[in-house]
Amino acid sequence: MNNNLYNYILGIADNSLILGQRMGELCGHGPTLETDIACTNISLDLFGQVRSYFQYAAKIAGDGRTEDDIAMLRKEREYKNVLLAEQPNTNFAYTIARQFLFDVYHLAFLSELQNSKDLTLSAIAKKCVKEVSYHERFSSDWVKRLGDGTEESHLKMQEAINDLWTYTDELFHQTESDKVMIKEGVAVDTAKLKENYYKQVSALLEEATLETPESKWFQKGGKKGVHTEHLGYLLADLQYMQRTYPNMEW
Amino acid sequence: MISIEQNIDKKLIPILEQVSDPEIPVLSIMDMGVVRSAVIINNIVKVEITPTYSGCPAMDVIGDDIKHALKNAGYDSEIELILSPAWTTDWITPRGRKALQDYGIAPPLEPEVDKAVLLEGKKIVTCTNCGSQNTRLVSQFGSTACKAQFQCEDCQEPFDYFKCLK
Numbered sequence: 414m415n416n417n418l419y420n421y422i423l424g425i426a427d428n429s430l431i432l433g434q435r436m437g438e439l440c441g442h443g444p445t446l447e448t449d450i451a452c453t454n455i456s457l458d459l460f461g462q463v464r465s466y467f468q469y470a471a472k473i474a475g476d477g478r479t480e481d482d483i484a485m486l487r488k489e490r491e492y493k494n495v496l497l498a499e500q501p502n503t504n505f506a507y508t509i510a511r512q513f514l515f516d517v518y519h520l521a522f523l524s525e526l527q528n529s530k531d532l533t534l535s536a537i538a539k540k541c542v543k544e545v546s547y548h549e550r551f552s553s554d555w556v557k558r559l560g561d562g563t564e565e566s567h568l569k570m571q572e573a574i575n576d577l578w579t580y581t582d583e584l585f586h587q588t589e590s591d592k593v594m595i596k597e598g599v600a601v602d603t604a605k606l607k608e609n610y611y612k613q614v615s616a617l618l619e620e621a622t623l624e625t626p627e628s629k630w631f632q633k634g635g636k637k638g639v640h641t642e643h644l645g646y647l648l649a650d651l652q653y654m655q656r657t658y659p660n661m662e663w
Numbered sequence: 664m665i666s667i668e669q670n671i672d673k674k675l676i677p678i679l680e681q682v683s684d685p686e687i688p689v690l691s692i693m694d695m696g697v698v699r700s701a702v703i704i705n706n707i708v709k710v711e712i713t714p715t716y717s718g719c720p721a722m723d724v725i726g727d728d729i730k731h732a733l734k735n736a737g738y739d740s741e742i743e744l745i746l747s748p749a750w751t752t753d754w755i756t757p758r759g760r761k762a763l764q765d766y767g768i769a770p771p772l773e774p775e776v777d778k779a780v781l782l783e784g785k786k787i788v789t790c791t792n793c794g795s796q797n798t799r800l801v802s803q804f805g806s807t808a809c810k811a812q813f814q815c816e817d818c819q820e821p822f823d824y825f826k827c828l829k
Contacts (some may be wrong), residue, residue, distance in 0.1 A: 447802035447812065454804040461718025461808075465746060536747030540717055543749065543828050544808075551803050 418531070419473050420493070420590035421600055423483075424636060425526075426466035427494035430484060431644070432515060433459030434651050435502060444505050451551055452508065458544045465537045481662075485655040489645055490638040493588075497580035499635070499644045503573070506559055506566070510573035513552035517613055518584045520549045521606045530598040553617055560621025567622065574618065575626050582631035584610070670700040675708065678736045685724045686807050689766045692725055696754025699745060708733050708740040713750045715828070716808040751829045763825055767791045768810065771827040790815035791822045 436456035443449025467480035474483070497515055502508045523545055526538035559570040585607045587595070594600030615625040634640065654661060671679070679698055680691045692698055692712070700711040710729055714722045726742040733740040752771040755763070760770040769788050788798050792815060801812040801821065810823040 447804075450806070450812075451802055451804035454808055457718035457720075457808055458716060459718070461714070461716060465717060532747075536749070540714075540746050540749040544716060547803060547826070554803075 414473055414475055417590040417593045418599065419470055420588065421594045422466050422470045422473070422534070424493045424588065424591065426463050426470065426484075427492050428498050428515070428519075429459040429466070430463045430651075431492065431494040431647065432498040432511075433457075433463060434647055435498070435500075436508075436512070438502055438650075439508065448505070448555075455512070455548050455551070458541075458548065462537065462541045462544070465540070469533050469537070481655065485652050489640060489648055492635075492640070492644065492648070493638060494635050494644075495580065495583045496632055496635040496641055497577060497584065499641060499647055500577060500580065501643050504569060506569040506573040507577070509552055509555045509559065510570065510577050512548065513556045513617075514574075514577055514581055514614065515584075516545065516549040516552045517617075518581075518606070518610055520545050521610060522601055522603065525601040525606070529600070534599065556617060556623070557621040560618070560623040570621070571623050574623060578626040578628060579630065579632045581610075581614075583633045583635060586633060586636050588636055669698065670702060671698065672702050672708075675701045675703070675733075675738075678732050678738075679710075679729065682725065682728045682732050685721050685728070687763070687766065687768065689762045690755075690759055692729070694756045694759030694762060696756065696759070697725065697750060698729075703738070706739070708738045710740055710742050711745045712742060713745050713748075715750050719808055721807075752825065752827050753829065755825075764791060767822055769813065769822060769824040771825045773827065788813055788824050790818060790820060792820035793818040 433456045436452045436459065439449060439452040440456075441449065443452050463484065464480060467483050470483055471478055471480050497511060500507065500511050520542065523538045523542040527535055527542060529535045529538065556570065556574075559566040561567070562570075585603045587603060591600055591603075595602045611625075618625050632641075676693065679701060680693045682692045684690045684692060684695055687695075695715070697712050697715060698710065699713050700709070702709055710733075712722070712725060712729070722744065726744070729742060730740050755770065763770045769791050772787065786796050786798060788800075789796050790798050790813075795815055795817040797816045798813050799816055801814050803811050803826075805812045805823050809826055809828070811826050812821065813824050814821045
């Protein structure tokens with residue numbers, strides 16, 4: 414099995430799986446019916462995308478594990494998602510800030526992944542990029558609405574952006590597997606996306622009358638499996654059915 | 664306007680046309696454009712279908728329904744889900760668009776128009792109830808992954824708009 418490719422796919426898939434689970438938590442708990450439906454639709458898109466990645470990963474692993482085993486039966490340290498994805502839904506501003514900071518990256522990432530020499534990854538990216546462009550519009554729109562809204566919504570939006578800012582740099586970190594895959598033309602060289610990412614994010618924050626945080630101190634660890642305390646609780650929820658009723662299927 | 668050729672055995676078309684999208688029962692999967700190929704090899708029908716949206720839960724049901732319809736017609740079948748080329752709303756046939764409109768779902772417009780409607784609040788989407796274009800976007804996300812919610816400002820009817828995907 415190609416370990417580097419397998420690790421690379423998990424890195425991408427875990428971001429969407431964990432963020433999808435976070436958005437799914439809002440099912441029945443969104444602030445309004447429309448936002449509730451939007452958040453769960455985004456969650457559904459992400460889970461759909463994740464299936465394509467895990468099916469491919471299972472094929473590469475070739476050891477009898479299925480997409481469900483890979484998605485549901487790993488331990489915390491084996492999940493390679495960025496820390497941003499696992500941050501909790503503290504309030505709606507946090508949900509939107511997390512989504513926005515991820516979507517801008519995700520859209521740029523998928524646009525590039527379409528050119529991957531790996532035909533399966535390229536096909537998945539071509540499918541996903543269309544869906545994620547809707548996510549990015551939704552989250553950008555809400556950052557503007559809350560940032561340039563009432564005094565209170567402005568404060569909350571700014572607070573959420575400030576708090577989550579420390580997790581943005583990790584989006585561009587590269588593991589050893591990532592580097593090998595970049596050399597082979599399979600992976601996206603995320604370092605090249607960074608400058609444009611911060612430019613785009615700052616421009617939108619300005620439009621939303623929000624300030625771009627100046628802090629240059631960033632958290633990292635998720636891509637190596639070292640997570641914040643939030644992930645364990647999230648996994649307990651996510652894995653409950655598979656752990657309680659092993660091998661259950663839809 | 665189907666830009667990518669479908670490879671479908673003519674004998675199978677009437678059978679496949681009986682299968683509809685479980686969430687939009689007026690729309691056959693043929694008019695939806697999700698069947699990319701259907702050929703008979705050694706008495707087994709091999710069908711390739713492509714999802715509209717990655718997370719569309721209807722795909723599993725559609726796969727089962729195709730198997731069932733083919734079985735009733737005397738064929739065993741194998742269904743494969745393919746991702747490339749990615750489905751686009753261009754593959755919905757004119758008959759499919761008409762069926763959507765009649766069912767109360769405004770069919771997709773062009774991508775530029777879509778952007779103008781969803782982002783700039785332009786009034787271009789036609790109400791499926793009274794035909795007025797005095798409509799407004801309620802939410803970019805609707806009852807299923809492929810739809811947005813609109814409301815008519817004239818007759819007040821809420822309706823779905825099938826988002827353009829290209």
